[in-house]
Amino acid sequence: MQQSFRMKFYILKLVTWPLTKWKLTCFEKQYRKFSKLLILTLGYPSNLDCAAQLAGIWNIPIISYTSSVSSKADNEKYPTLVSVSTTTGNSLSDSLVAIFYGFHWTQAVIIYNIENTDVVNRVTYLLKQFTNTHVQTTAIQLLSNVTEDLFMSRVSLADIKSTTRVLIIIMGDSLSSNAPVLRLLRNNGITSPQFVIILPWLVPTPEEQLPWVNENLTTDYSIYKDYADTFVLDSDRKRTNITDRFSSRLQDLYNISSTTAYKYTTLYDAFKLYVLAVNETFSQNDFQTIKNNTQVYNDMVSLSFEGASGLVQMDFYGERIPNYAIYVINSTNNSTGLTPIAAIDPKRVACNTSSTDEYQTLDCYMLDIQTDSAYDAFWQDVFKKVNIPACGFDGSKCDNSKWYIVSGAVSLIVVSGVIIGLIYRYEKQKHLTQMPWRLPIEKVEIIEHSDRAISTRTNTDTSASSTTYLQGTKGIYLNTVVKIGRYKQLKNISFDQVEAHLLLSVKQLVHDNINPFLGFCYNNPSNELLVLWKYCNRGSLSRYLHNTEMHMNIHFKTAFIRDLINGLDYLHNAPIGYHGKLNTNNCVIDANFIVKLNPVELDDLLEEWKASGSIIPYASDNESVPQNNNILGSALDLEGLTEESLFCAPEFLRKAPPNHIKLARMGKSEQMRIKNQYRSADIYSLAMCIYEILFRQHPFAEINLPTQAIINVIRNPNRDQCRPKIPKMLNRDHHPVILNLMQACWNEDSVIRPPIKRIKKIFSSVYKMKGSLVDSIIAIMDQHANSLEKQVKERTRMLEEAQLRADRLLAQMIPKDIARDLKLGKPVVPRAFTSASVLFTDIVSFTTICSRSTPMEIVNFLNDLFTGYDAIISQLEAYKVETIGDAYLVCSGIPVENGTDHVKVIANIALKMRKYLVDYKLPHIPDHKMEARWGLHSGPLAAGVVGLIAPRYCLFGDTVNVASRMESTGKPGKIQASSEFHFLITQRDDPFIMEKRGTIHVKGKGERVTYWLVDHRQPPVSN
Known part of the structure; x- marks a missing residue:
């Protein structure tokens, strides 16, 4: 049966604090008078130190519930x-070390009160732990009543600013003791949030108000500003069910408020700890053991229970493992209290786990920092302030001498740049005088004449670009293949300053996606003006796009669009500043499938020379070059607009801008304004080019209206916006971002159209280019090679099939050997054959059948019947010579001689034909019995190919006539053979049954003995 007991506690009112010599004497007398089982202490740490040592001598458990000694684990x-x-003696310091370890802070300044013994003990322990964890600290000692002069003499503000951004201030037990130091720091520029200032609250008491709260519970903002944005480290007052019940009961019984009741919670937990330990001791031994203070003490150590002040966990040293929290005095909201932003909780770990972080392990517990996720951005801002820059906060960790060197170098570069600029200006003027665009005509070799413009549509599609590139001839200049535009020069040509600068700008355009202009040949004895461009052998982009034989996947299309964007980006950033007439006809493709833009500035110059009568196109060229080379027309005459005008922006269709020459003669500000308009118009034209590349159809091709009517709709701003329609089926094949970008580029409002830089950035992000430009070119060429290879295979297959059909047709018309000689180009010489066999067959009562049938039925009937005969012949070594009406002529032994085998072949064919005819039913007269006559004869023959049109292999000789007579004198269903045929077949001893018919009269031959071919001879039956 379990025993029970009751305990009586005595409250010794004589034991008051602080302890004096007289009170210690009284304390000893009371100890000897009462049960000597337990001492509960309340008071100052120094008094607790004395009382705890006495209790240790007397071996009496002493429980502190409001403070703790400073020396841990002694x-x-x-x-x-x-x-x-x-709040125990050293747990606050352990929490500080845990904060630095968890946030990876390595430097701190500690300002503390040297007059407070408890503060000094705590800081001493804290400095020791910081040293063990490799945190560099600077300790600053101050007095309680610190003055500004003393503060300035003790504190080096410059050292603080150059060392760290974390300050720990411990001037006393309460928060209010830190107020003078915070005021002095703020006056000298060290405040939050520039610095992280931590205020450990050593001994919080329920009666203590926050420093900035007055007696009437109002906020003193002059003090509050000193504390704003600082961090407070205090115990985490987590409430439990017992806490709520305990506070409620105290209020009901003794009218004690919840704030005042807090100080009784630890007293309650002290009694509960002792009672639980005694109960544990009593349950294990007899009643006398509860007087064994050593056993009771051992049972109190490492106990864990839910108390009125929260979860109570005792460590092996008899101290409560505390729960701390980090609070911020927030100045960003209306609250003037403490806002919890992180918790420091003990986490149990394995006791046998060795830890190199001595400060963090508390007897099988580890302090774990848990930040509130709602304050992640706040902590990130804190980390940015605390992290030490690579050169330190004052830059002393870096060698700044290099910056002086850099400054000197920059100055030198600036001076050098000015000098180089002056030299460049001089050289440019000199270069301009030398006219680098002038080429000697003697070094130009014309290798190909092409009088017609290359165009993918009608002649009216050829714009001004045709004059300088697409139109003209092909030649070689200095081992470079060039495209030459040729003109008849009537007057000497000279250049003013504006024209010379324009030509130099075009000459200096160097980019992978710009087709280079090589120069002019002019003022020469031949009175010719030649315009030389680099030759791109794959022609214009428009012609390539609309060549259905060219397979283009998404890689081809994106590569072409990327080239257009890169070329246009280069022009927009070049001195020229824009293109002006961008369309797919003005773009060419070189051998590496790189799209290059043709600059069109020279077209305006050529037009001025034409207008002045200095040059005229050659007559042959004049047929294909339109009289009006301006794609915008003359004074916006709709009749002068071409289909390339569909690429022009609507604002330019409404009002034509000045050309390149006129623009170059304007003022700088006016040039900038119009160039910006041209750039925006280039973006519109780029959108049309992208449309044509993606869908491989001309813009507005779906609109069934004349070009002039479409242009009239586009240029009218009062109507609905007219733009190319995106095909629904092809829409799925392309990225929606690119389609949206294309539509943004052809916006009616030129201001809304995106600049080329933005277009390039968006396109590059959607279609990332893998590898270098060369890799991309190689990949494109591989794809094109594969496409060509597939085309070659398909064409080869089609050719082989056609050849096979032709061979079969030829073999049906003439013998295979003769057909082979004809294909090889060998002459077919007529030949004479000494021995061959001929078969003639004719249908009996064919005239009667014809009278009962329509012509189509006769054709179908003969085709069906003779097809069966053809199948029989194809199995044997024979040749069908021809069919005449219902007559069928077969021969064996020609053109390949086979000895006397031809009689056996012809005999087999005749028997097989007869058997086939016995089973044959006339489709449209099924009740008619089909019968035929066959005539066989052997003898010499001559054969050869007759005619060039529908050639036939024909037989000549009396043998054919005799075979025909054998058929005509025969009887229905009978196979009649001549005596020559009978003789050969008898000599061979072939297995055929022959019966003698007798002597008959043969026209032209007189009396002849003939035989019937009856059937095959049956083999003898073996025993």
């Missing part, structure tokens, strides 16, 4: 001391 000095205080 079992020899305090062997019976137990503390349930929420």
Whole structure:
């Protein structure tokens, strides 16, 4: 049966604090008078130190519930001391070290009160732990009543600013003791949030108000500003069910408020700890053991229970493992209280786990920092301030001498740049005088004449670009293949300053996606003006896009669009500043499938020379070059607009801009304004080019209206916006971002159209280019090679099939051997054959059948019947010579001689034909019995190919006539053979049954003996 007991506690009112010599004497007398089982302490840490040592001597458990000694884990000095205080002597310091470890902070400044013994002990322990964890610290000692002069003499503000951004201030037990130091720091520019200032609250008491709260519970903002944005480290006052019930009961019984009741919670936990330990001791031994203070003390150590002040966890040293929290005095909201932003909770770890972080392990517990996710951005801002820059906060960790060197170098570069600019200006003027665009005509070799413009549509599609590139001839200049535009020069040509600068700008255009202009040949004895461009052998982009034989996947299309964007980007950033007439006809493709833009500035110059009568196109060229080379027309005459005008922006269709020459003669500000308009118009034209590349159809091709009517709709701003329609089926094949970008580029409002830089950035992000430009070119060429290879295979297959059909047709018309000789080009010489066999067959009563049938039925009937005969012949070594009406002529032994085998072949054919005819039913007269006559004869023959049109292999000789007579004198269903045929077949001893018919009269031959071919001879039956 379980025993029970009751305990009586005596409250010794004589034991008051602080302890004096007289009170210690009284304390000893009371100890000897009463049960000597337990001492509960309340008071100052210095008094607790004395009382704890006495209790250790007397071996009496002493429980502190409001404070703790400073020396942690000193079992020899305090062997019976137990503390349930929420803030123990060293746990606050351990929490600070845990904060630095968890946030990876490595430097700190500690400002503390040297006159406060408890503060000094805590800071001493804290400095030791910081040293063990490799945190560099600077300790600054101050007095309680610090003055500004003393502060300035002790504190080096410059050292603080150059060392760290974290300050720990411990001037006393309460928060209000830190107010003078915070005021002095703020006056000298060290405040939050520029610095992280941590205020450990050593001994919080329920009666203590926040420093900035007055007696009437109002906020003193002059003090509050000193504390704003600082961090407070205090116990985490987590409420439990017991806490709520305990506070509620105290209020009901004793009218004690919840704030005042807080100080009784640890007293309650002290009693509960002792009672639980005694109960544990009593349950294990007899009643006398509860007087064994050593056993009771051992049972109190490492106990864990839910108390009124929260979760109570005792460590092996008899101290309560505290729960701390980090609070911020927030100045960004209306609250003037403490806002919890992180918790520091003990986390149990394996006791046998060795830890290199000595400060962090507390007897099988580790302090773990848990930040509030709602304050992640706040902590990131804190980390940015605390992290040490690579050169330190004052730059002393970096060698700044290099910056002086850099400054000197920059100055030198600036001076050098000015000098180089002056030299460049001089050289440019000199270069301009030398006219680098002038080429000697003697070095130009014309290798190909092409009088017609290359165009993918009608002749009216050829714009001004045809004059300088697409139109003209092909030649060689200095081992470079060039495209030459040729003109008849009537007057000497000279250049003014504006024209010379324009030509130099075009000459200096060097980019992978710009087709280079090589120069002019002019003022020469031949009175010719030649315009030379680099030759791109794959022609214009428009012609390539609309060549259905060219396979283009998404890689081809994106590569072409990327080239257009890169070329246009280069022009927009070049001195010229824009293109002006961008369309797919003005773009060419070189051998590496790189799209190059043709600059069109020279067209305006050529037009001025034409207008002045200095040059005229050659007559042959004049047929294909339109008289009006301006794609915008003359004074916006709709009749002068071409289909390339569909690429022009609507604002330019409404009002034509000045050409390149006129623009170059304007002022700088006017040039900038119009160039910006041209750039925006280039973006519109780029959108049309992208449309044509993606869908491989001309813009507005779906609109069934004349070009002039479409242009009239586009240029009218009062109508609905007219733009190319995106095909629904092809829409799925392309990225929606690119389609949206294309539509943004052809916006009616030129201001809304995106600039080329933005277009390039968006396109590059959607279609990332893998590898270098060369890799992309190689990949494109591989794809094109594969496409060509497939085309070659398909064409080869089609050719082989056609050849096979032709061979079969030829073999049906003439013998295979003769057909082979004809294909090889060998002459077919007529030949004479000494022995061959001929078969003639004719249908009996064919005239009667014809009278009962329509012509189509006769044709179908003969085709069906003779097809069966053809199948029989194809199995044997024979040749069908021809069919005449219902007559069928077969021969064996020609053109390949086979000895006397031809009689056997012809005999087999005749028997097979007869058997086939017996089973044959006339489709449209099924009740008619089909019968035929066959005539066989052997003898010499001559054969050869007759005619060039529908050639036939024909037989000549009396043998054919005799075979025909054998058929005509025969009887229905009978096979009649001549005596020559009978003789050969008898000599061979072939298995055929022959019966003698007798002597008959043969026209032209007189009396002849003939035989019937009856059937095959049956083999003898073996025993």
